[in-house]
Amino acid sequence: MSTTAPVQFTPKDYKSDLAPIWCPGCGDFGVLSALFKALSACGVDPTKMVIVSGIGCSSRLPGFVATYGFHSVHGRVLPIATGLKAARPDLTVIGVGGDGDGYSIGGGHLPHAARRNPDITYLVMNNNTYGLTKGQVSPTSMLPLVSSGQKMDPKRWKTTPYGTTEDSIDPIAQAIAWDISFVARGFSYKPNQLADIFAQAIRHKGFSLVDTFSPCPTFNQEQTEEFYKSRTFDVPETHDPTDRSAAFALSVNHDNYPLGIIYKHDDKPNIIDEQAHLRARFDGQGSLQELLARFAAK
Amino acid sequence: MPQKKPTARPTDVVLRIVGESGEGTVTLGDVLVELFTGLGLDIYTFQTFPAEIKGGTVMYQLRTKSGVTLSPGDVSDVLVALNNQGFGLFGDNLRSGGILLYNSDAFSPPVDPTRTDYALPITTLARAEKDKVRHEVSGEQLKRLPAPVNTVGLGALLRLVNAPLEPAEEYLGRVFARKGEAIVRMNISALHTGATCVAEQIGDRETPHVGSRPDHRDRIMVTGNQMLCMGAIAAGLKFFGGYPITPASEIMEFLAKELPAFGGNVIQAEDEIAALGMCLGASFGGVPSMTATSGPGLSLMVEQINLAGQAEIPVVIVDVQRGGASTGLPTKTSQGDLNLAVYGVHNESPRIVLAASSVGDVFWTTVEAINLAETYQCPVILLSEQALATRRSTVPPPMIERVTVKERLKPAEADLGPEFKRYLDTSSGVSPMAIPGTPGGMYTTTGIEHNEFGDPTYTPDTATKARNKRFRKMDTLLVERGHEFVRTWGDAGKVELGVIAFGATEGVVREATERLRYAGHLVAHLHLRLIRPLPVAPINEFAVRCKRLLVVELNYSGQLAGWLRVNTDMTFETFHRDDGRPFSSHDIEDEMLRILSD
Known part of the structure; x- marks a missing residue:
């Protein structure tokens, strides 16, 4: 009698032949290797998964993974991933992109992904700037206000040469408010923790958002590796992620950012299961002949 | 009251009903369609709606004859004007010698010797009918009971075109059965009251005969939007993502109800951008996908239509065209989106644009749209129009055994593996498309210019080859099937x-x-x-x-x-x-x- 052991995939099995086009020192390298580890830990079959991305430095990630990928247009990761998951619930669907892609041009899709709660893992590589277009203010940039009178670096932040006139958004607090069913934050320079967060996000049934601080060494000299090393702390073990108020309280401290799983809503209904129920209710009853007969002129 | 027997031979009669929206004008038209269809007649309608949520003037034109009907008719033989405003707005197409049936409780039309007028004090007569049953219904029911205005109008109109009242009696009995015997009786009495009022005025004059056709023919009574949906289902549609917009919403509503039984999904998206994005995701996953919108929504979809062209993802985008630019004339008809459908793109990528022409045709054109998208792996824009989408017509049921469903080209076993070329440069331009889950078929689709593997490449040589390959599919389509897409008449x-x-x-x-x-x-x-x-x-x-x-x-x-x-x-x-x-x-x-x- 022989038993077939389940096929195991090592992190290396997920590596494609394409070399990443990112700048040396880019935080996204850390995200990519943490993703390899997480996929391996979860035993995800690379032929049965799709990575969907938008446009931006980080959105080039699907090409660097030996799996199916969909590098789409700016900001549309979530609708594309939702349609894919709805049509193919058997696939593991992972969305990736940057803070501009996910919170600015694509920001309108997030609350709707939250209320649909499809089983998709969304990894945002948050570098607090637009890297691909060479360093403009993003919705998560933390720039001095015009009124502060602070001088800006003349080589960077060229769309806000006198400082910013807008506040930044807090994706974690926003996600908790929208009841995204798994909300976490990682840091690309804490690779083991990041891989663990990714693995938990992939295993989570429902929509998960992991916002990862992924510093841009080329265009953001403020939110650097060192900046985040001194401004982050691990989510305390006493934190109960199912306590929404506690999660919100934890997220809104903007001097010191918690790393780890901040919020979870495990039993939240999801569109994929609901659609499966619907198909099951009418299973095999579709008949075009009968449909046409309903319109018969009598 | 002796009723003239309907002539056996149907004649070509055009009726036009105008009145206040939300006050039964459309219902009256729909009931006539049903009754005339029951007489074996062929019906062709045209409706125009106000853009107001409630109120405004609505026009319902209905042509009845026997056999192929190509239009709702140019001039009407009978105009039913329920109010003065409708008469003013839509009363101009009554033919010389035509008949005006007007609500004499609402207005008096100016005298015109070129037409014959029939006055119907529709509100007064209807109130009297309600009074007759007043003592038979409970106080609560009486409060909510509308006077049978439409039924009085129906009786008058049926008498005017020499249609029998019995099918209408049967219809009223069926529709009002739930409300009790007194209400049924009130409506049947109202029907005869309307007929009698007209009969007394007809005297010796001849009025049109709609006639009847007793031979049984298989026909269906459908709108263009309904036929479009059934065509999509016939062609194997499995995913629909949409966002509500007039006059396309009916497509999503129909499919939301029916598609699950065919194993499909419908998602109402947060906007048109998301709607098309969902379709692209689903189609990448291997299932035939479609969205439906009107001009403003199509504008929002343009970027991803180009992605579908560049990344070679099959998808159908229905544009039910409506009038005017911007919000324009949202409830009226137009063919104004041709340029957007044909040219709406940054730079250039291949696409197919089809146009549906009638309630019968839209079934087959939708089957074609899905088949062409799957065959040539590109976006297909299917142009419909408000007038066609909302029109109810009797048409022969489509012969569904003639539907062939074309599947996208899948890689052969030998093509799969590390060297699988998703964008293989072939003589037809069509490349095998692996769907996720296929071992050895892995690739990343992208809007970036790419080589045969799908890997981003920016060299002039690759850019030229890749684009030529994609556009070659359009040449292949014209060579293989170009002649099938024109019809000649005359x-x-x-x-x-x-x-x-x-x-x-x-x-x-x-x-x-x-x-x-x-x-x-x-x-x-x-x-x-x-x-x-x-x-x-x-x-x-x-x-x-x-x-x-x-x-x-x-x-x-x-x-x-x-x-x-x-x-x-x-x-x-x-x-x-x-x-x-x-x-x-x-x-x-x-x-x-x-x-x-x-």
Whole structure:
């Protein structure tokens, strides 16, 4: 009698032949290797998964993974991933992109992904700037206000040469408010923790958002590796992620950012299961002949 | 009251009902459609709605005859005016010698000797009917019980066109059964009251006979939007993502109800961008996908239509065109989105644009749309129009056994593996498409220019080869099937005048052509089902047999004419307007005559 052991995939099995086009020192390298580890830990079959991305430095990630990928247009990761998951619930669907892609041009899709709660893992590589277009203010940039009178670096932040006139958004607090069913934050320079967060996000049934601080060494000299090393702390073990108020309280401290799983809503209904129920209710009853007969002129 | 027996032979009768929206005008029209269909007649309708949420004037035109019906009719034989405003707005197309049935409780039309007027104090009569049953219903029911205004009108109208009242009695019995015997009795009495009121005024005059056709023929009574949905289901649609917009919402509503039974999904997205994005995701996953919108929504989809062209993802985008730019004339009809459908793209990528022409045709054009998207792995824009989408018509049921479903090309076992080329440069331009889950088929699709593996590449050589490959699919389509996407009508051989048109003008152009042929002119009509890529060969074959050519379309600047100028060397005259109304066949005939006689 022989038993077939389940096929195991090592992190290396997920590596494609394409070399990443990112700048040396880019935080996204850390995200990519943490993703390899997480996929391996979860035993995800690379032929049965799709990575969907938008446009931006980080959105080039699907090409660097030996799996199916969909590098789409700016900001549309979530609708594309939702349609894919709805049509193919058997696939593991992972969305990736940057803070501009996910919170600015694509920001309108997030609350709707939250209320649909499809089983998709969304990894945002948050570098607090637009890297691909060479360093403009993003919705998560933390720039001095015009009124502060602070001088800006003349080589960077060229769309806000006198400082910013807008506040930044807090994706974690926003996600908790929208009841995204798994909300976490990682840091690309804490690779083991990041891989663990990714693995938990992939295993989570429902929509998960992991916002990862992924510093841009080329265009953001403020939110650097060192900046985040001194401004982050691990989510305390006493934190109960199912306590929404506690999660919100934890997220809104903007001097010191918690790393780890901040919020979870495990039993939240999801569109994929609901659609499966619907198909099951009418299973095999579709008949075009009968449909046409309903319109018969009598 | 002796009732004239309906003549056995159906005649061509056009009825037009105008009144306040939300007060039963549409219901009255729909009931007539059902009753006339029951008499074996063929029906063709045109409805125009106000854009207000409630209120405003609505017009319901209904043509009944026997056999092929190509238009809702140019002039009406009977006009039913329920209020003065409707009479003023839509009363102009009554033919000389026609009949006006008006609500004399609401207004008195100016005297006009070219028509015969029938006064119907519809509110007074209906109230009296309600009074008759007042003591038989509970106080609560009485409060909510409307006076049977529509039923009085129905009786009057049926009598006026010499239709039998018995089917209407049966209908009222069925519809009001739930409300109790007294209400049924009130409605049947109201029906006869309306009929009697008209009968007393008819005297010895002749009024139209709708007639009847007792032979049983298989027919269905459907709208264009309903037929479109059934075509999509027939072609194997499995995913629909949409966002509500007039006049396309009915497509999503229909599919939300029916598609689950066929194993499909419908998601109402947060906007049109998300709607098309969902379709692209689903299609990448391997299932035939479709969205439906109108012009404003199509504008929002343009970026991802280009992605679908570049990344070679099959998808169908239905555009039910409506009138005007911006919010424009949202409840009226137009062919004004041709340019957007054909040119709406940054840079260039291949796409297919089809146009549906009638309630019967839209079934097959939708089957084609899904099959073409799957075959050529590209976006297909299917143009419909408000007038066609909301029209109820009797049509023969489509012969669904003739539907063939085409699947996208999948890689052969030998193609799979580390060297799998998703974008293999083939002689047809069509490459095998692996769907996720296929071992050895892994690739990343992308809008970035890419080599045969799908890997981003920016070299001029690759860019040229890759684009040529994608556009080659359109050449393949024209070579393989170009001639199937035009229909010709009218005289064969050399003609004095040929008309080129697309979309829902087919019926009126055919009618105009037939009338001119009957009058002794040599005329023909080429109707385009495929707009892009333009089937130039059959167009040229048509053009060489026409001494003069006329391009007819329902938009402001002559968009089809422009597209023909880009693609052919033909010279032609143009006829176009865009005011929210469809063309009548007389509009087309007059224009054709003008050219024929100069």
